[in-house]
Amino acid sequence: MPARNEAALDFLLTRRSRPAKTLTEAAPEKAEILTLLTAASRTPDHGKLEPFRFLVIRGAARARLAERCAHHMKAAGEEPERIAKQAGGFLHGGAILAVVFSPKPSEKIPEWEQHLAAGGACLALLNAALAAGWGANWLTGWASESRAFLEGDLGLAAHERIAGFIHVGGETAAPPDRPRPDLARVTQWIDA
Numbered sequence: 336m337p338a339r340n341e342a343a344l345d346f347l348l349t350r351r352s353r354p355a356k357t358l359t360e361a362a363p364e365k366a367e368i369l370t371l372l373t374a375a376s377r378t379p380d381h382g383k384l385e386p387f388r389f390l391v392i393r394g395a396a397r398a399r400l401a402e403r404c405a406h407h408m409k410a411a412g413e414e415p416e417r418i419a420k421q422a423g424g425f426l427h428g429g430a431i432l433a434v435v436f437s438p439k440p441s442e443k444i445p446e447w448e449q450h451l452a453a454g455g456a457c458l459a460l461l462n463a464a465l466a467a468g469w470g471a472n473w474l475t476g477w478a479s480e481s482r483a484f485l486e487g488d489l490g491l492a493a494h495e496r497i498a499g500f501i502h503v504g505g506e507t508a509a510p511p512d513r514p515r516p517d518l519a520r521v522t523q524w525i526d527a
């Protein structure tokens with residue numbers, strides 16, 4: 336039998352994202368953020384292309400980006416309620432660790448596989464933050480799709496996208512678990 340890491344397995348079987356709107360403004364210090372990013376960078380990456388990079392959004396930058404997001408959404412004719420929710424999201428938690436999907440040219444590794452690696456980095460970052468005792472949530476939304484916002488305010492290149500905004504902060508309360516997939520419905524066994 337293989338050696339089991341019971342603590343890691345228990346964490347994975349019970350992990351639960353925290354709603355971003357419930358996170359406090361407490362945030363990890365730079366050294367701890369670097370530890371979280373190190374964990375995220377260990378995601379499987381076919382071809383070692385590193386098709387992702389990170390943006391660390393802290394302090395006054397959160398309010399500035401909330402304002403810029405609202406500006407772009409108003410210009411696009413979005414409804415006020417949607418603007419408040421999406422732009423206000425930049426104020427949830429004490430830090431936002433964004434994973435940028437940055438595909439690399441490759442004859443061997445298709446872009447969709449590179450996109451999966453960026454998603455893997457999001458999940459690894461989310462789990463690292465939770466394992467470190469922080470509340471964390473993985474969000475996307477309007478701000479992850481607007482080219483004007485992505486390029487003009489976040490400095491992304493034309494070929495880059497946001498795979499996820501990982502909000503990290505203090506916890507006010509652990510939420511109850513939610514229903515999980517029915518394994519019998521989503522699993523097919525192929526034994527022969």
